Structures are given as structure tokens and as C-alpha cells.
Amino acid sequence: MAESNADQEYLMGLLVAVSRQDREAFHELYQCMASRMFGVCLKLAGQRETAEEALQEAFIQIWHHAREYHRDRGTPLGWMMTIARYRTLDLMRARKVRQSSGDQPIEQMHDERAGPLDESLRSAGAAELTGCLDELTNAQRDSILLTFYKGLSHEELSTALSSPLGTVKSWIRRGLLALKRCLEQ
Amino acid sequence: MKRTPERIESLAAEYVLGTLQGRARRRFERWMMESVTVRQEVWYWEEKLGMLASEVPSEVPPVSVWAAIEKRLWPEQMAANDAPPQGKNWFWTGWSLAATAAAMVMAVLFLQEPKLPVGSQLSGAIVQANVSDPLWLVSESAEQRLLKLRPVAADPAQSGKDYELWIVPEDGQPLSLGVIPAGGVHQVTLTDKARATLSSSRTLAISLEPRGGSPTGAPTGPILHVTKLYEL
Numbered sequence: 441m442a443e444s445n446a447d448q449e450y451l452m453g454l455l456v457a458v459s460r461q462d463r464e465a466f467h468e469l470y471q472c473m474a475s476r477m478f479g480v481c482l483k484l485a486g487q488r489e490t491a492e493e494a495l496q497e498a499f500i501q502i503w504h505h506a507r508e509y510h511r512d513r514g515t516p517l518g519w520m521m522t523i524a525r526y527r528t529l530d531l532m533r534a535r536k537v538r539q540s541s542g543d544q545p546i547e548q549m550h551d552e553r554a555g556p557l558d559e560s561l562r563s564a565g566a567a568e569l570t571g572c573l574d575e576l577t578n579a580q581r582d583s584i585l586l587t588f589y590k591g592l593s594h595e596e597l598s599t600a601l602s603s604p605l606g607t608v609k610s611w612i613r614r615g616l617l618a619l620k621r622c623l624e625q
Numbered sequence: 626m627k628r629t630p631e632r633i634e635s636l637a638a639e640y641v642l643g644t645l646q647g648r649a650r651r652r653f654e655r656w657m658m659e660s661v662t663v664r665q666e667v668w669y670w671e672e673k674l675g676m677l678a679s680e681v682p683s684e685v686p687p688v689s690v691w692a693a694i695e696k697r698l699w700p701e702q703m704a705a706n707d708a709p710p711q712g713k714n715w716f717w718t719g720w721s722l723a724a725t726a727a728a729m730v731m732a733v734l735f736l737q738e739p740k741l742p743v744g745s746q747l748s749g750a751i752v753q754a755n756v757s758d759p760l761w762l763v764s765e766s767a768e769q770r771l772l773k774l775r776p777v778a779a780d781p782a783q784s785g786k787d788y789e790l791w792i793v794p795e796d797g798q799p800l801s802l803g804v805i806p807a808g809g810v811h812q813v814t815l816t817d818k819a820r821a822t823l824s825s826s827r828t829l830a831i832s833l834e835p836r837g838g839s840p841t842g843a844p845t846g847p848i849l850h851v852t853k854l855y856e857l
Binding site for chain 1: 634635638639641642643644646665668671672673674675676677678679680681682683684685686687689690691693694697698699770771814816818819
């Protein structure tokens with residue numbers, strides 16, 4: 441959906457209007473973005489109630505802080521998706537909510553990333569990121585994807601992967617640094 | 626803890642990923658406040674890792690989320706819309722008792738469609754039984770893209786239920802225009818998508834849903850009324 445430059449410009453225009461307290465632009469922004477953001481909230485929280493509240497919190501934040509967006513923070517779409525993710529993580533931490541499917545096999549995590557995607561989502565950047573993720577060791581990649589999509593802590597990851605805490609910490613730290621080196625090439 | 630570039634790099638990545646928690650997270654947030662370099666490192670990771678989020682399938686949230694956002698941001702306005710009309714309760718009660726199976730529904734729509742030639746309008750009526758009063762009147766202010774649904778003789782939905790307004794596309798899922806408040810004006814800003822869909826299908830529907838609207842994003846209750854619009 442909102443992935444082309446024209447769409448990003450449109451979202452940018454809406455954000456500017458929202459920063460001027462334009463309620464209709466805010467509603468339009470909600471209609472453009474709510475489903476995308478809710479998908480992320482739901483996947484992360486694993487249950488609807490937390491996801492719905494997180495989506496609500498995210499849009500309240502966007503209403504109050506639209507003026508804080510700038511180009512260095514990525515695309516308008518990415519910025520809003522990040523807010524959705526942070527608000528979900530906040531609620532999960534506050535409530536220690538963990539989805540019942542939290543123990544699902546890691547293969548499944550991997551499959552979802554590689555699953556059938558809306559073609560328009562395959563932006564150059566996403567392809568590059570996917571390429572670099574493929575260069576990590578399996579353990580590093582799985583650790584990063586599990587934490588990203590499921591919001592696991594180091595301790596939970598250690599349990600999920602049946603590996604010592606120090607080991608999973610190092611997988612994540614080294615994996616992230618290797619990822620950055622690859623992206624910077 | 627010293628702020629070496631390597632440490633900032635590492636902590637920023639874990640901050641965005643979510644594994645930096647507790648005291649370490651709060652200390653890092655303080656670093657972010659103090660240093661633009663630290664913030665830029667965080668933005669870098671938000672953008673890069675954020676691409677993983679864009680690969681997650683969309684999921685339509687329930688209408689109640691938007692209602693809750695409006696209620697929190699603009700409680701005065703929402704309270705005004707929610708309040709039942711003063712002194713009219715007897716009428717609504719009487720109406721709902723009388724108007725059951727033989728309930729008639731008629732909505733007249735005046736809808737300015739920008740894609741049509743200037744001055745043209747869409748209008749329509751829903752009639753379920755042979756009575757003449759409309760339940761709701763609908764109008765759109767073209768430059769504000771605001772669709773207004775004004776109750777005329779509509780009875781409130783039964784306890785624990787709400788009416789929800791939909792655009793019915795030519796194919797695919799109906800597009801929610803939100804829950805119709807009892808006794809209040811229902812205003813919807815039409816998105817480009819909504820306007821395009823409506824101008825091609827010209828069909829609106831009203832369904833009976835649980836309080837707060839359909840939990841799934843698609844109609845779950847009985848479709849009470851369907852109307853086809855006509856160009857004047």
C-alpha cells in the first residue's frame with residue numbers, strides 16, 4: 441500500500457496537517473495506517489486486547505507528537521510502524537503479557553519472514569536487509585527475528601532456544617553488529 | 626559506563642530490538658536525550674529493523690479502537706454526540722416497540738462526488754416497508770469530504786448492540802464507515818479509497834453489531850438495510 445514515494449509524500453502531508461491539529465487529516469492517517477500497524481501490534485502481542493490498546497496508544501502519541509517526525513527517522517510509514525511496535529512492547533512489559541504461541545518452533549518464525557509478501561513491500565531496503573540477514577549464522581538470525589517479532593527478553597530467548605543466557609546475548613550482539621557491517625557495505 | 630562508539634552502536638541496536646531493558650534501558654534513554662549522535666544511531670536501527678515490521682501482514686482493527694481514540698482525545702465532543710436527545714426518550718422507546726417487523730427504513734443520500742462532473746450528486750433511499758419517513762438523512766460536504774448521517778426517525782439499536790454503516794464494494798469486503806451513534810449525528814471522513822469504492826458500487830449497508838462495532842472489521846450481525854445510490 442503506502443510504500444511508493446507518492447504514498448510516502450501523501451503520508452508526510454497528513455503528518456504535517458496532524459501536527460497542526462487537523463482532525464480530519466488524523467482520521468485519514470488512521471484509515472491509511474491502522475491495519476498495517478495493527479498487524480504488527482497483533483503479531484508482537486499475540487493477543488487482541490493488548491494489540492488494540494497499543495494501537496490506540498500509538499495513535500494518541502502520533503496526534504501529540506507528529507511534529508517530531510523528520511526525515512532522519514526514516515519514512516513516515518516506518519516511523520509510525522516503529523511507534524506501534526514500541527507501544528506494544530511497553531504494554532507487554534508492563535503486563536508481562538506473553539502470547540500463548542510464544543513457544544512456537546523457530547522454523548515458523550523464519551517461514552513468516554520468507555512468506556508470500558505483498559510485492560509492493562519488497563522495497564529495495566527490505567530486500568537488502570533480507571539479504572544481510574541471510575549472511576548471519578542461523579542462531580544469530582533466529583535470535584534477532586524472535587526478539588523482533590515476539591518481543592522476547594534475553595531470558596525468554598534463552599529458554600526458547602534452550603541455550604545459556606550468555607550465549608543468546610552474544611548471538612544477538614554479534615548478529616546485530618554483523619548486520620550493520622553488511623548493510624554499510 | 627563510557628560512551629564508546631562501539632557501545633553506542635550495540636546499545637542502540639538492542640534498544641530498538643527491545644532486548645535492552647530495565648535500568649540499562651533507562652540509562653540509554655538518558656544518553657539519547659543528551660546526544661544527537663546516540664539518537665541518530667537509534668534512528669538508523671529503527672529504519673533498518675523497521676523493514677521487518679513492514680513484512681508483517683495487515684490486520685483490520687475493530688472500529689472500537691478509533692472510537693476509543695476519539696473519546697480520549699476529544700471527550701467533550703464525543704460526550705455531546707453520545708448523549709441521547711433530551712426529552713425524546715419516550716419517543717424512541719415508543720418507536721422501537723411499534724417498529725419491529727414492519728419497520729420501514731429510508732435514507733436519502735446526497736453525496737457530492739468529486740470525480741463526477743461538477744454539480745452532480747448521488748442520492749438514494751432504503752425502503753423496507755411502505756412508510757414514508759426516513760430513518761436517517763445522509764449528506765456530504767464536498768470540500769471537507771465529510772459524510773453526515775443525521776437521524777430522523779431511527780430507533781436506537783437494542784441494548785448491547787450498535788448499528789454500523791458500510792460501503793459495499795462491487796467485490797470484496799465491505800468497508801466500515803463506523804458505528805452510528807444513537808440519537809447523534811454520525812460523521813465520517815471519506816478516504817480516497819472509500820470515495821472511489823462508493824462511486825463505483827454506489828451501495829451502502831447498515832448492519833447490527835455488538836456494542837462498539839464489528840470486532841472483526843467485517844459485518845458479523847444481520848444486514849438490516851442496503852441502499853443503492855443514484856446520480857441525480
